[in-house]
Amino acid sequence: xxxxxxxxxxxxxxxxAVAVVVAVALGPAGRDRSAAEASAGSVPSTALPPSPTxxxxxxxxxxxxxxxxxxxxxxxxAPAPVHLSLPTIDADLPVDPVGVAQDGQMEIPPLxxxxxxxRFGPAPGSDRGSAVIAAHxxxxxxxxxxxFVRLHELAQGDVAQVDLADGSTLSYRVDQVVSVPKTDVAxxxxxxxxxxxxxxLVTCGGTWQPAVRHYSNNVIAYLSPVGP
Amino acid sequence: MRTRLLAGxxxxxxxxxxxxxxxxxxxxxxxxxxxxxxxxxxxxDVYVNGALTLDNFAPGDLAGPLSLDPGTYTVAITASDAADxxxxxxGPVDLPLEANMSYTAVAHLDADGNPTATLFTNxxxxxxxxxxxxxxxxxxxxxxVDVLAGGSPxxxxxxxxxxxxxxxxxxxxxxxxxATGTTDPVLGPADVTVxxxxxxxxxxxGSLADDNLALxxxxxxxxxxxxxxxxxxxxxxxxxxxxxxxLVAVAALVALxxxxxxxxxxxxxxxxxxxxx
Numbered sequence: 137x138x139x140x141x142x143x144x145x146x147x148x149x150x151x152x153a154v155a156v157v158v159a160v161a162l163g164p165a166g167r168d169r170s171a172a173e174a175s176a177g178s179v180p181s182t183a184l185p186p187s188p189t190x191x192x193x194x195x196x197x198x199x200x201x202x203x204x205x206x207x208x209x210x211x212x213x214a215p216a217p218v219h220l221s222l223p224t225i226d227a228d229l230p231v232d233p234v235g236v237a238q239d240g241q242m243e244i245p246p247l248x249x250x251x252x253x254x255r256f257g258p259a260p261g262s263d264r265g266s267a268v269i270a271a272h273x274x275x276x277x278x279x280x281x282x283x284f285v286r287l288h289e290l291a292q293g294d295v296a297q298v299d300l301a302d303g304s305t306l307s308y309r310v311d312q313v314v315s316v317p318k319t320d321v322a323x324x325x326x327x328x329x330x331x332x333x334x335x336x337l338v339t340c341g342g343t344w345q346p347a348v349r350h351y352s353n354n355v356i357a358y359l360s361p362v363g364p
Numbered sequence: 365m366r367t368r369l370l371a372g373x374x375x376x377x378x379x380x381x382x383x384x385x386x387x388x389x390x391x392x393x394x395x396x397x398x399x400x401x402x403x404x405x406x407x408x409d410v411y412v413n414g415a416l417t418l419d420n421f422a423p424g425d426l427a428g429p430l431s432l433d434p435g436t437y438t439v440a441i442t443a444s445d446a447a448d449x450x451x452x453x454x455g456p457v458d459l460p461l462e463a464n465m466s467y468t469a470v471a472h473l474d475a476d477g478n479p480t481a482t483l484f485t486n487x488x489x490x491x492x493x494x495x496x497x498x499x500x501x502x503x504x505x506x507x508x509v510d511v512l513a514g515g516s517p518x519x520x521x522x523x524x525x526x527x528x529x530x531x532x533x534x535x536x537x538x539x540x541x542x543a544t545g546t547t548d549p550v551l552g553p554a555d556v557t558v559x560x561x562x563x564x565x566x567x568x569x570g571s572l573a574d575d576n577l578a579l580x581x582x583x584x585x586x587x588x589x590x591x592x593x594x595x596x597x598x599x600x601x602x603x604x605x606x607x608x609x610x611l612v613a614v615a616a617l618v619a620l621x622x623x624x625x626x627x628x629x630x631x632x633x634x635x636x637x638x639x640x641x
Contacts, residue, residue, distance in 0.1 A: 201427050201430065207579065241592050241594065256560035271596060275598045323593065339594075344600030344603040346600065349598075354594055
């Protein structure tokens with residue numbers, strides 16, 4: 137942007153206003169300006185001339201345009217979760233990376249004593265979106281129930297810990313535990329890549345439905361990261 | 365005036381926020397634009413609608429993504445020491461940007477080695493669960509190429525400035541570029557990450573004659589497909605239902621005892637019995 141611009145012939149003002157909008161968006165790397173600072177109203181001292189359009193933008197320092205070296209090797213993948221601990225319900229489970237089963241549902245480790253992390257979605261520790269970890273409430277392979285049989289007992293504020301493959305540990309707190317009929321679960325929301333980072337734990341619950349050989353509900357616990 | 369300036373400040377803040385977010389599937393009524401510099405040996409300034417917007421933009425650099433109002437933007441690229449955009453090295457070119465679309469504008473060489481610019485539209489449609497998208501763009505001063513994945517041609521006869529797109533299982537692909545009809549790489553092999561819910565875009569840029577062919581990589585978020593469900597129960601031991609639920613289970617056992625259960629029911633009904641022992 138041209139910092140010297142103070143007066144501009146009105147005829148070009150409209151074009152400039154558009155240009156400035158772009159410049160604000162595209163502007164050269166300036167100081168790191170957070171949205172809070174910007175919206176707090178650091179009204180610029182240098183005023184643009186009146187514009188026939190509704191678009192008037194400040195000539196204050198422009199936001200950063202992220203620029204990176206596109207020839208650099210891809211960033212390393214985030215470390216996978218390897219263990220989940222839910223001390224308030226005495227649950228400790230190794231965590232395996234899992235994908236999608238042939239029927240399009242999430243793949244679940246056969247043993248109810250092991251949990252599966254949906255490896256196509258965010259990992260715990262990602263800066264946005266939901267990391268989903270699920271385990272059988274009971275399974276043929278285990279011949280009984282697993283630790284997630286008590287998932288519905290989690291209460292708001294309960295702590296969870298996730299160990300990652302790099303040896304680090306992340307802590308979470310339970311925000312909410314719900315039991316939702318399977319037919320009503322909005323899976324795109326549960327598996328979302330957007331929004332605040334969270335950990336989502338899933339198992340089955342409700343009533344057993346012999347005719348279809350699955351439970352009526354999914355028990356879903358939503359957790360938020362605990363700051364360092 | 366003050367009100368309008370404040371409005372402008374808020375608009376600026378909104379743009380700041382948008383610019384801070386990675387390129388998304390762009391469903392907010394805005395256009396998402398990234399800019400790639402693929403002309404070797406030439407540090408440039410980029411002017412948009414006459415305003416200097418990228419200063420000292422270096423070869424191989426990728427700027428953005430930026431969230432912009434839909435519309436047509438005029439881009440001129442000059443040498444980095446130019447005072448203004450009156451004598452651009454590339455352009456000016458008009459970029460028509462539509463709402464809810466993702467674009468990458470690439471300054472690059474044409475097949476004969478002349479600087480040019482191309483606006484690509486990035487495919488952000490949803491990938492199937494467990495799969496990702498790989499787009500390859502030929503923006504190098506070189507003849508048509510084949511793209512080898514794992515050593516075999518996956519894309520053939522790709523010419524400057526064309527692109528080709530593959531949908532692949534999420535994972536790592538060893539990709540290389542060879543002259544069409546050959547399998548001897550002129551570029552690569554390089555490991556390329558293909559991710560569920562992302563379009564990984566690989567650019568072959570530079571000049572074959574000048575021996576500076578290179579790869580550049582960009583990732584754009586696409587829509588994603590969630591698993592259709594989470595089937596996490598097989599036995600019925602954890603029935604949390606009302607007493608009715610237990611009555612149903614007892615009824616099933618009674619039915620089994622009476623020999624009236626069908627095969628599927630028997631398998632279910634025997635599980636609790638086994639587990640209860």
